[in-house]
Amino acid sequence: MSLPLSPPLAPQLARSRDALPEGENWAYEPKWDGFRAIAFVDGDAVTLLSRGGKELERYFPELTFPAGRYVLDGEIVIDAVSIEQGGGTGLGGDRGQDPQDFNALSQRIHPAASRIERLSGEIPARYIAFDLLARDDEALLETPYGERRAALEAHLGGGSGIDFGGSIVHLTPSVATPAEAEPWLRDTEGVVAKELDAPYLPGARKGMVKVKRQRTIDAVVVGWRPGKEEGTVGSLILGLYTPEGELRVVGHTSGFKAAEKRSLVDTLAPYASGATGSADPSRWRSDKELEWVGLRPELVIEVSFDQVSAGRIRHGAKVLRWRDDKPPAECVVEQLDA
Numbered sequence: 086m087s088l089p090l091s092p093p094l095a096p097q098l099a100r101s102r103d104a105l106p107e108g109e110n111w112a113y114e115p116k117w118d119g120f121r122a123i124a125f126v127d128g129d130a131v132t133l134l135s136r137g138g139k140e141l142e143r144y145f146p147e148l149t150f151p152a153g154r155y156v157l158d159g160e161i162v163i164d165a166v167s168i169e170q171g172g173g174t175g176l177g178g179d180r181g182q183d184p185q186d187f188n189a190l191s192q193r194i195h196p197a198a199s200r201i202e203r204l205s206g207e208i209p210a211r212y213i214a215f216d217l218l219a220r221d222d223e224a225l226l227e228t229p230y231g232e233r234r235a236a237l238e239a240h241l242g243g244g245s246g247i248d249f250g251g252s253i254v255h256l257t258p259s260v261a262t263p264a265e266a267e268p269w270l271r272d273t274e275g276v277v278a279k280e281l282d283a284p285y286l287p288g289a290r291k292g293m294v295k296v297k298r299q300r301t302i303d304a305v306v307v308g309w310r311p312g313k314e315e316g317t318v319g320s321l322i323l324g325l326y327t328p329e330g331e332l333r334v335v336g337h338t339s340g341f342k343a344a345e346k347r348s349l350v351d352t353l354a355p356y357a358s359g360a361t362g363s364a365d366p367s368r369w370r371s372d373k374e375l376e377w378v379g380l381r382p383e384l385v386i387e388v389s390f391d392q393v394s395a396g397r398i399r400h401g402a403k404v405l406r407w408r409d410d411k412p413p414a415e416c417v418v419e420q421l422d423a
Contacts, residue, residue, distance in 0.1 A: 089224040090156050092125050093138040095288035097158075097216075099277055099295040105263040105270075106278050106294060112234065113266035114257050116275035116295055117213055118185040118392060119162035124212065126150045126157070133161075144193045147205040148212050150254060155240065157254070158216035158285075163189045163208055185274070188395040214241065215257040215277075218285060230292065231281035234259060270298050274392065297391040301405065302420040305413045306384040307332060308360075308377045309353055317346035318353065322377060323388065323402065325418040333418065336398030338388050356380045385411040393421050 105113065122141055125132040129152050133142040142148070145161060165186040189208050195201055217237040218225055225233050241256045260266050266276045275297040283292030304323040312319035320339035324332045341349065360379030388402035396418065 088125055088127050088154060088156060088219055089222055090125070090219045090226070092123070092132050092134050094123055094134070094156075094218070096121055096123060096136055097286050097293060098288065098290045099293035100290045102294045102296050105266060105276060105296050107263055110281050111261075111278050112231070112281055113260050113263065113269075114215055114277045114279070115266075115269040115273045116277050116297065117160040117162050117257070118187050118274045119160040119190055119210075119213070122159060122161050122212070123218070124150055124157040124159065124214075126153055126155050128152055128154070143198075144195070144201055145205065145210050146202065147209045150212075154219075154221050155217065156219040157212075157214045157237075158218055159212050159214040159254075159257075161190065161210050161212055163193075163210045165189075186394075187392070187399065191394075211253060211255055213255045213257050216285065226285040226287070229282045229284065230279050233285070270296065274298055299389050299391060301387060301389045303385055303387050303408050303411050303416050304335065304402075305332060305382045305416045306353075306356075306380055306386055307334060307382055308379045309349070310337070310375055310377050312346050314346070316350055317343075318349040319346070320401070321349075321386065321404075323386075323398070324382065325416050325420065326414060327418050332382055333396075335396065335418070335421065336390070336402055338386070338402040338404050340401065340403060353378075353380060353384075356383055382413050385409075385413055385416060387411075396421065 120141065121136040123134050125134070131142055131150050132140065133145070133148070135141055141161065148161065150157075162185045165184040186208075189204075190210065193201060193204055193210070214237060216230075217233050217240055220236065220240065225236065228236075238256060241254065266278075269276045275295060277293060277295050280292045286292060302325070304325055306321050307324035308322040310319045310322065311317065318341065320337045322334060323336050323338060325335050327333055358379040358381045361377065363376045385408040387405040387408050389405055390398045390400070390402040392399040398421075
């Protein structure tokens with residue numbers, strides 16, 4: 086490639102915060118639940134690299150980019166609801182608030198070309214652009230973000246996206262105040278705030294912050310896993326009831342302090358069901374063998390989390406409080422869709 090920036094290029098990252106920063110020097114965008122990807126376009130040739138430098142273009146053949154010489158930073162997403170694509174309709178209105186299906190996206194990383202081709206037609210992905218890193222012979226890494234955003238809008242025709250060969254490169258929405266961004270904290274994965282005068286710093290957590298959408302559920306504690314230290318609890322296994330009355334494992338919660346890890350062993354002992362094992366086929370964890378100790382479904386705990394995929398909490402949940410007042414039977418899977 087003859088671009089002013091050559092792959093691989095580490096994307097700029099965001100620091101986590103509990104609240105949105107305020108001030109005139111910030112812009113706010115929705116946080117997407119997909120694969121971060123930098124697109125290097127040189128003529129008709131496209132190299133699409135993941136955050137870790139993995140080439141992605143073979144897994145998403147439906148993604149096409151207008152011919153030219155430029156580098157985009159963005160996200161590959163698959164919408165959880167079926168939406169008609171076309172005509173450059175972009176992300177205006179309700180479109181920007183559609184949830185994404187990370188599980189469907191993950192299924193695309195597969196060695197079988199036939200599977201990829203089939204899924205690309207059944208559940209097509211789209212590319213959401215949120216930064217322009219180079220155009221023609223000019224690298225824009227030192228250019229302040231506010232100017233890069235204006236250049237990106239101009240590059241995408243001043244609208245929300247370019248329709249090219251049946252695929253649309255979308256422009257992520259951007260607003261100027263926390264109040265305008267607040268709905269994204271309720272309806273999307275969260276908000277990314279960017280300093281308008283910040284350069285693009287590959288691999289650095291500077292000039293950007295993220296505030297994730299926090300959700301809560303009440304879950305049944307169906308078991309626990311031992312911690313690394315003898316005589317401690319490493320994590321609690323969480324379950325929710327299906328409409329058929331089945332108690333289904335949906336994730337885990339950990340992050341306890343050292344004293345809590347030791348005291349929980351005694352707290353949970355009276356509720357032991359007598360069932361123990363490792364690498365249980367219930368998918369408590371299927372990637373490596375882990376011990377578990379089963380509990381009678383009598384304890385309820387309130388936890389917070391930010392992402393769900395295929396009916397399971399993607400990352401460890403955070404304990405908020407024990408719910409002695411909540412009947413286990415009321416801990417239902419519908420909470421994950423709320």
